[in-house]
């Protein structure tokens with residue numbers, strides 16, 4: 001499966017999970033379903049949202065490498081450094097494995 005395809009699937013997963021969360025909230029609000037069932041739906045959809053976000057992060061992690069601003073070295077951070085690092089859409093504050101300096105590293109797609 002291509003990286004773009006994986007990314008699209010994870011985005012769809014997040015959107016569907018949030019939609020399910022919204023739908024169960026509305027159904028409960030309108031008293032269409034029993035409160036206990038609404039709680040169950042809400043819990044399930046909340047879990048799905050977390051799973052989808054985690055899955056999306058995992059795919060983003062697996063498909064990306066980062067280029068150091070200081071020395072130009074391209075590296076793959078640890079999953080811990082990846083998840084804890086401050087980030088924007090295309091950069092992440094990481095410690096370079098080449099020079100050991102911390103900088104805003106640019107994300108690049110890993111060639112598969």
Ligand SMILES: [Zn+2]
Nearest residue numbers: 068071096099
């Ligand atoms: Zn470096």
